[in-house]
Amino acid sequence: MRPSVQEMIAQSKGKKNKKALEKIIPVILFLIASVSVLTSIGIVLTLIFETITFFTRVPFFDFITGTTWLPFSNNEAQFGIWPLIIGTLKVTMVAIIVAVPIGISAAIYLSEYASENVRRVIKPILEILAGVPTIVYGFFALTFVTPVLQAVFPEIKIFNAISPGIVVGIMIIPMIASLSEDAMSSVPKSIREGALAMGSTKFEVAWKITIPAALSGIVASIVLAVSRAIGETMIVSLAAGSTPRFDGDFTGSIQTMTAYIVQVSKGDAGYGTTIYYSIYAVGFTLFLFTMAMNILAGYVSKRFREEY
Amino acid sequence: MRYIEQQTVVKRMNGRLIANAIFKYIFLAATLLALLALVILLFRIVSQGAGNLSIDFLTNFASRFPDQAGIKAALIGSLWLMMVVAPTSIILGVGSAIYLEEYAKQNRITSFIRMNISNLAGVPSVVFGLLGLTIFVRAMALGNSILAAGFTMSLLILPVIIVASQEAIRAVPGELRDASYGMGATKWQTILKIILPAAIPGILTGSILALSRAIGETAPLIVIGVPVIIQFLPAGVMDTFTALPMQIYDWSSRPQQEFQAVAAAGIIVLMAVLLFMNSIAVIIRNKFDKRY
Amino acid sequence: MTTIITNKSVSGATADQTAKKAVYETKQLNLWYGSNHALKNIDLEIMENEVTAIIGPSGCGKSTYIKTLNRMVELVTSVKTSGEILYRGRNIFDQDYGVEELRTRVGMVFQKPNPFPKSIYDNVAYGPRIHGIKNKKILDEIVEKSLRGAAIWEEVKDRLNENAYSISGGQQQRICIARALAIEPDVILMDEPTSALDPISTLKVEELVQELKKDYSIIIVTHNMQQAARISDKTAFFLNGEVVEFDHTDTIFSNPSDKRTEDYISGRFG
Known part of the structure; x- marks a missing residue:
C-alpha cells in the first residue's frame, strides 16, 4: 500500500541538504546584494587612487584654481579644470532653460488638465523620448539643430554650446515632466476639490495649491535633471566641440568634462601618462558634481515634503 | 459689513x-x-x-567608402554584448532584490544598501566607463573584450533592474506567501515556487527596458577602449568587438556628409532593435497585467 | 427616538415660513454615472436660513445630490444630467453660468477635513485672495471674522502661521468651515462633515451649524439620523436615488407618512 502523504513528508523532512540550503541561500543573496555596494566603493576608490597619482604630477592647487586647460601641449601642458567646468555649466544652463518650462508645463497639463485618456497617450510618448539613446540625440544636435540655428543666427559655429544644450534639454524634459507629475498627482484629490469648491479655476488650483504643495518634488526633479545634464556625454562629444575655454561665449566650440574624457579615451594617450590620469581627475570632479546634485535632490524632497 | x-x-x-x-x-x-x-x-x-538601408548594409563590415559601409560587426557585437549583460545583470539584480525584499532585516546595513542603489543610479555612465577601464580592462586584464564591456554595462544597469525587481516582488500579494507558508513550505521554497513565478513578468519587463538602455549606451564603451573598425566577428567573450552605438558615433563624427546618412541608417537599425525589445516588454506587461 | 425629538429646538419654524425664500429649487433632476441612474426625478425646494438635512442609507444618492448643487459632481467624467436646479431663480446648468461663479456663492465642507497644506491664515485667506483682495488689513479682518464665525478663533489665534495640518482633525474641519465662510457665501453645503470626527468635535461642529443658520442656508448630508434630528429644520429622506419623503424634521421623525421612512428611522435597514 502507498504510504500517506504525511508519511512521505515526514521521510523527506530528514534530508539534511534542505536545511543547509535554507541557511546558505540568504548568505549567497547577501553577497549578490553587496555587489552594488562594491560597485560604489570601486568607483570611489578607482577615482581616488588614480586621481592621487595625477596629483603627484600636477599640483592639486593648479588643478582646482587653474583657468587654462591645455593637456596636449608637449612642454607647457596645463591642467586647470575651470574651462571644462565652465563648458559643462554652459550646456547645463541652456538645457535647463529649455527643459524646466517645458517639462513643468507638461507636468501641470498632465496632472491638472488632461483627461485620463489623453494622459494614457502622452505619457508613453514621453517615455519614448526618455528611452532614445543619447548617441541618437547627439547625431540630431549635430546634423539638425546646429544647421537650423546657423540658418537663423549665422554667427553660431558648427560646434557650440547652444545646440547640444537644447538637445540635452529635450532629453531631460521627460525626467522633469514625469517626476514633477508624480509629485503633483500625489497631492490628494480632496485638497483640489476643496479649492475647486470655493470657485477656483483649474489654473488657480494648479498655481496656488498643487504647485506649492508639490514644490519639493518639483525642485528635486529639476536638481536630478541638472545632474543628468552635467553627466551627459555623447551629445556634447558630438556637437559641443573640444575647445576648453574660460569665457562666456556660447556660440563657439567648447569642451565639457565628459567630452574631455571621451576625447582622451578614443585617442591613444598611453597608459601611465599624465593625460591618462587626468581623465580620472576630471571624472572625479564630474562625480562630485553629480553626487552633490543627487544628495541635494534627496535632501530637498525629504526635508521640504508637505504633510497631508 | x-x-x-x-x-x-x-x-x-x-x-x-x-x-x-x-x-x-x-x-x-x-x-x-x-x-x-x-x-x-x-x-x-x-x-x-x-x-x-539595404541587406548589404546589414551584412557588410565597416568601410572607408560610405556606399560600402555596413553594420554587421556592430550588430553582431551588440548581440554578443547582450549575451553577457543579460545573465550577469539579471542574476545580480534579481538576487539583490530578493535579498532586500525577503531576507534583509530593517537595519543600518540594509538602509545603506538601499541608499547606495539609488545613488548608483545617478552616477554618469562615463564614470562607469572609468570603473570598467580600471577594474575589468586593466586590473583583471580582460582587455577591451566583450566580457569587460559586458561587466561594465551590467553594473551600469544593475540599479534599474534591482528597483524594477523589487517592485515586482513587492506587488506579489501577501496572501500567496501566507498560503505557501501555511502548508509548511520553507522560505526558499516559497520564494522559488510562489513569489518568483508571480513576479517574473514584472522582472522581465523591467530587465528588458534596462537592457535596451545598455544596448544604446556609448560612453562607457569609448572609455574602456572598444574599437570601431573591426573586419571580423568575435568568436568568444574574450574577443574584441564593436557595438551599434560605437559604430554610429564613429560615422557621425566623420566630416564627410555621406557618412551622416550612413550614421542615420545605423540609428534606424539601433532604434529598430530598441523598438523590438520594448515591444516585447509591453507585450509581457499587458499579457500578465492584473492577474491577481 | 422620542428623547431625541424632545431635545430638538423647533421654535417658530412655521411662524416665519412665509417670509422665507427658496435658495434652491430642484425640478425633475435626473443624474447618471455612465449607465448607472443615480438620481431619479428629484424635486426639492430648499429655503434660506434653514438647515436642511439629507439622510438615507449609503448609496442612496444623497452625496451625489449635494455635489450636484455646486456641480462638483462633474469632476467625475461620464456624468449626465437632465432636469434643472434653480439657484436663486437661475438654472445652474445654464451654458453661461460658470461653475466658478456658482461655487463662489455656494461654499462646501467635505467628509474628511481637507485644509490646504498651507498656514491656517493662508487657508482662510485663500478665497478672498483669489477674488482679488490683497490689502493685508482687510485680509486680517476677514480671517479673524471667519475664524470667529467658525468658533475656532480662540483656539488658533496665536498660531495662525502654523501649518493647518498641525492641529487636530476637529479643528481642521472648523478651519475648513472658516475657509468656506471667508468668501461670504450664501449657502453652505456640508457632506457628512462630522463622519471623520470624534464625538466632542462633532458636538462643536453641530453647535456651529445652529449658529451659522442665522446668516447662511445650510444643506447637510449625514448618515447619522440623530444628528439630522438634532440640528435640522427640514429633512429629506433619500432611497435608491429618489426622494421618499421631504418634510419638517419633527414630522419626519415623529410622524412619517411613508412606510419606508419609518422603517429607516426606526433602524430596520440602512
Missing part, C-alpha cells in the same frame, strides 16, 4: 477665466512641443537614413 462685493467678484471672473484658458493652452502647447521634438527627430533620421 461684507468684504466681498458680489459685483467685483463677477467683474473679476472674466479675467480669471481668460487666464485659466490661456494657461491651459500654454501648458498644452509645451506638452505638444516636447512631442513635436520626438516627431522631428524620428522623421529626420528616417528620411536621412532610409536610403542607405
